[in-house]
Amino acid sequence: MPGTTIPASWMRLLRSSRVPRLCARRSNGAASLAPGSTIFALSSGQGRCAIAVIRTSGPASGLALRSLTAPREPPPARSACLRLLRHPRSREPLDRALVLWFPGPQSFTGEDCMELHVHGGPAVVSGVLQALGSVPGLRPAEAGEFTRRAFAHGKLSLTEVEGLADLIHAETEAQRRQALRQLDGELGQLCRGWAKTLTKALAHVEAYIDFGEDDSLEEGVLEQADRDVRALEVALSSHLQDARRGQRLRSGAHVVVTGPPNAGKSSLVNLLSRKPVSIVSPEPGTTRDVLETPVDLAGFPALLSDTAGLREGVGAVEQEGVRRARQRLEQADIILGVLDASDLGSPSSCSFLDTVVAPLAAQSNKSGGQRLLLLLNKSDLLPTNAGPAMDPALPPHQLLSCRTGAGLDSLLQALRTELAAVCGDPSTGPPLLTRARHHHHLQRCLDALGHFQLATDLALAAEALRQARRHLSHLIGGGGTEEILDLIFQDFCVGK
Structure with missing residues (x-):
């Protein structure tokens, strides 16, 4: 401000802004950055919150800090201090905030940086951002620009x-x-x-x-x-x-739920996703298209797909749904085959076992092959001390009741094992x-x-x-x- 004496400590702070200017392009292909520019942005989430973090990076960060907190002494490097923030021009109070000063090159970006931890109300955040915008040499940051500067200064590899x-x-x-x-x-x-x-x-x-x-x-x-x-x-x-496990871990493994009509596929999708994704009805053929939802399965990302019941459709729409279901099966990483445990002798169940489960079971768990989990749903309808588990003709399977939740923990554990094989286990082994x-x-x-x-x-x-x-x-x-x-x-x- 005109007529204001600048303390010697502030002069030392300004002289400490000693970040070297960046070339138009680093020899290793780093980002082109405007030399001498200083950026600012809200670094915490948008919306009303308890605390919002606003930060700057660049040689004018010291000037911005002095402009908003004068005439108080600057905070020691990397120490949080409570300061009253004022608008640089009107000197109107903006907020009481925690202020941190990170002189370069010992900062995230390698440049002089400042952080303001202000109250998270929209008016407070907007006022502080407007105040920073009035400081000469400061401009709003672009998406990813802080991290890009850290890369350009060798603080992070690609x-x-x-x-x-x-x-x-x-x-x-x-x-x-x-x-x-x-x-x-x-x-x-x-x-x-x-x-x-x-x-x-x-x-x-x-x-x-x-x-x-x-x-x-x-x-x-x-x-x-x-x-x-x-x-x-x-x-x-x-x-x-x-087998591109790391890429699946980022984007999510494709898990497809399939089976004959009325086996409980939609109920299983709703149970695993913990929300009503699919319509559940006793009428066969309710699901006629592929319904997809991203879910967290046992700690792994997955795209869960509910498909039409596999049978000879009675109409053109259901036939198209069955065609799409079979097409989606070919793209799946993990297949959850669902059968009605109380109706395993029906023609639709036998056909599903012969045409889908048997071929998949023969090649399941091979390197790069699709992985199959066979689930016998509606176990709550089975008589006491009776069940299909003793049937030697059935491949390995798990009992489940989507209505009561019985068997869900066992299913999630099995899914975790299968997903770790498909996506890789990030807690062990070499980096993916x-x-x-x-x-x-x-x-x-x-x-x-x-x-x-x-x-x-x-x-x-x-x-x-x-x-x-x-x-x-x-x-x-x-x-x-x-x-x-x-x-x-x-x-x-x-x-x-």
Whole structure:
């Protein structure tokens, strides 16, 4: 403000805004960022809440902090202090807020950052955002811009950025665990280890090209490089043969409920989804189209599909529903076959066992094959101490009563086992490949290693290793096009 004496502590704070300017484009393909720009945004959720978090990033963050909290002393770095916020121009009080100051490069983005924890009323949030907009050099952030700056400053690798995006969008326990592992950098560390192996092998090959006729090289240099590359091929092949479990974990496994009419398929869908997705009626053929709903099944994401009862339809509409049901069965990852436990001898039940269950049971649980769970519903209608469990002609099955809920816990446990096989268990084993981009670069890396093995010239062998290493670099963010980066960062909300 004119005529206001700036305390020496504020001058030190301004001089501490020492974030280096970003180039128009980093050499590793990072985002193009306007040099010297400072961004601000609401980082917590929209709507009325107890606390809302507003943050800034950029060299003018210190100026914004001073403008809203003067004449009080600035807070110590990374310490929360209570401050009265005022509009920079009118000096009208806005709110009492917790203020945090993160001088770069020790911040999330690597730049000077400020956080304001204000009361979450819409009027308060709007007033503070308007006040920040009046500070010279500040502008509203775009979607994902905070994280993009963190990537540009080397605070996060590209796989860690993807893990952060997955964590924000995680809806199930398994998705949360997988996203945390990727955010912790497990996949990036694995790729960097592979890249180190390739660098060492490339150095040996190039050294042999340059000094192969000298006596200064150790014996077996090329043989060691070949052994390292072969071991890396095995490791890459193992990760690529995961049947795309990681991608299913992100998007959800496809679980299809099928069976003859009136077996209780719609009741099962409603029970698993915990809401009335499908109409339940004693009239056969009630469901005539495929009804889909995303659900959390035993901690795993799934797309649950209710389908028409499999029988020869009595009308054109039901026949089309049956056709769609059979088409959806071919696309399923897990099939829940439902039969009426009290009517297993009916023609429709026998036909379903012969034409659907028997072929699926023969190939179920094979690598890459569809997985089948056979459920005998309406177990509450069975006589006491009697049931189909002793029938040796039936394949492995589970008893269930959608009306009483008996057998539901056992079903959920079985589903958890099947979903862990389809999606991968994020709590154990190596990090999963959660995106098609990961598969693409690892496959191209493996292809390049194959060219190395077939190369008849050492110069071609060295170039194959360079290609392989380049694809690993692209995977963790050491290169890539602006379009790919835009697709990755567009998943983020404004303020992240």
